[in-house]
Amino acid sequence: MTLRIAFMGTPDFAARSLAEIAASGHEIARVYTQPPRRRGRGQSEQKTPVHQLAEILGIPVETPASFRDPEVIAGFRALDVDVAAVVAYGQILPQDALDAPEYGCLNLHASLLPRWRGAAPIQRAIMAGDTTTGVQIQQMEAGLDTGPILLSEVVPIKSEDTAASLHDRLMEAGALMWPRTLSALERGSLEAVPQPEDGVTYAHKISSEVARIDWTRPAAELANHIRGLSPFPGAWFQLTSEKGPVRVKVLLAEAVSAEGEAGTALDDTLTIACGDGAVRLIKLQREGKGAMKAEDFLRGTSIPAGTVLG
Structure with a gap:
């Protein structure tokens, strides 16, 4: 069975996952990403890395300013996708959106939850002196990174790692998890494991x-x-x-x-x-x-x- 998928993501970290999902042979019905932003000295409008890759792959793209817009949710529901794959999208999905796909929304997160829930898990792990981190695919809930874990990959933090080098290793490891996750979803063999109740930390945005x-x-x-x-x-x-x-x-x-x-x-x-x-x-x-x-x-x-x- 080929899954019908909606992909939601924005930066390079997410584009690598989009490429891997596209190569796995599943149908990507729509890509959602953040609207183009004005950047650089010339303040020219630039599309996100995910947007650029989706166009190369010939996948229709939508850039809603807010996923809380009822028309956006109605359009998402009308796609009739089996599942949504979410990677660093940059918007909070309301419950109506989480419930729209048959198998819900799955999110790739760059830490070993419940440690470093939130926006900056890669930076916070190094800043805290952690020696181990990882990537996980979780079933999304309304809470911030609170959903049960479906698949995990442990990644060591090297003494010479910067946020950039660790970002790249986690990006690669996370992208390679999607084909396994989607294959298990097809077979009905994905096991959702609730997150531990202790050890919760938050990776707040870096001011x-x-x-x-x-x-x-x-x-x-x-x-x-x-x-x-x-x-x-x-x-x-x-x-x-x-x-x-x-x-x-x-x-x-x-x-x-x-x-x-x-x-x-x-x-x-x-x-x-x-x-x-x-x-x-x-x-x-x-x-x-x-x-x-x-x-x-x-x-x-x-x-x-x-x-x-x-």
């Missing part, structure tokens, strides 16, 4: 203030904080210049053995004291500039020993 570096924290924690936010949105500090405060992102750093007043440069090569230990800044990006190695950054921006970073 600018959360991303700001707090030099009073231990060096090991700050190194994780920086890796977990690299390259986006980027952990940052404030540097005082002749033209006023300048925001500088730190994209890579390592914890080192050194002591001093938190936030103070201990040498001329960007070793910065923390609440416990120090971090050596390896890759930085000054506001309005490209990313560069520390030695290149210092050629244009002087941060001598004794400088206090904000």
